[in-house]
Amino acid sequence: MAGVAANRQIDHIDTPAGGSLDRGTIVLPVTIRTASADDLPRLEWFGLHTPHRGIIAHAYGMQQSGAGAMLVAEVSGFPAGQVCVDFARKRHQGRATLWALRVFEPFRGQGLGARLVTAAERVAVARGFRHTELGVDRDNGRVLPFYERLGYEACGTESGQYSYRTPDGVLVRVPIDQWLLHKMLGTAPSRLAAE
Numbered sequence: 001m002a003g004v005a006a007n008r009q010i011d012h013i014d015t016p017a018g019g020s021l022d023r024g025t026i027v028l029p030v031t032i033r034t035a036s037a038d039d040l041p042r043l044e045w046f047g048l049h050t051p052h053r054g055i056i057a058h059a060y061g062m063q064q065s066g067a068g069a070m071l072v073a074e075v076s077g078f079p080a081g082q083v084c085v086d087f088a089r090k091r092h093q094g095r096a097t098l099w100a101l102r103v104f105e106p107f108r109g110q111g112l113g114a115r116l117v118t119a120a121e122r123v124a125v126a127r128g129f130r131h132t133e134l135g136v137d138r139d140n141g142r143v144l145p146f147y148e149r150l151g152y153e154a155c156g157t158e159s160g161q162y163s164y165r166t167p168d169g170v171l172v173r174v175p176i177d178q179w180l181l182h183k184m185l186g187t188a189p190s191r192l193a194a195e
């Protein structure tokens, strides 16, 4: 009955489809923190990244084993962004690798991506790294100014392939064709050297 009443009310509002009925600005709390097991299903973002469930689990496993970190940007309780750090892959070059940076589309352009990168760099410094490195797909060149503003510079290219299995068991092979960017971080403590 309430629904019928509400419909009747809307019938009387002469607003074209998509027309505004209210406008305003809301301010939401943001926390950048390490991921917890509870985040993993929610980081699939309502199905968008469900095919990547295995990759998300792998990133979390790296954090649990100490080989990496998985950071989330929690906005009002929702994990609206993430970035992963791999301490192992280029340790021999003294570099921490940032990967899988992404922000859920409705939350983009609010500074979350920059905050995530900065937090990942702080994690890398705390682990004794003096450099971070990341790859940008050659078909994602529009993101380059974002990283340049954060102090990243081109340092080469990388190509190859990686694969993952979807929850349905399908093996997906993905070609890698990337620019490599790096950044020298502030003075780092000596933990890396000690390990």
Ligand SMILES: CC(C)(COP(=O)(O)OP(=O)(O)OC[C@H]1O[C@@H](n2cnc3c(N)ncnc32)[C@H](O)[C@@H]1OP(=O)(O)O)[C@@H](O)C(=O)NCCC(=O)NCCS
Pocket: 101, 102, 103, 104, 107, 108, 109, 110, 111, 112, 113, 114, 115, 135, 136, 137, 140, 142, 143, 146
């Ligand atoms: C890249 C990404 C994480 C940035 O997140 P964000 O929260 O929007 O970042 P910020 O708000 O800190 O910065 C946004 C700035 O980067 C620019 N930017 C980032 N990615 C861009 C893209 N693909 N195309 C155009 N501009 C882009 C925005 O235009 C914006 O610039 P402005 O401040 O001058 O308006 C987000 O766009 C994203 O998730 N993209 C899809 C996944 C991806 O490409 N990840 C990077 C893999 S290397």
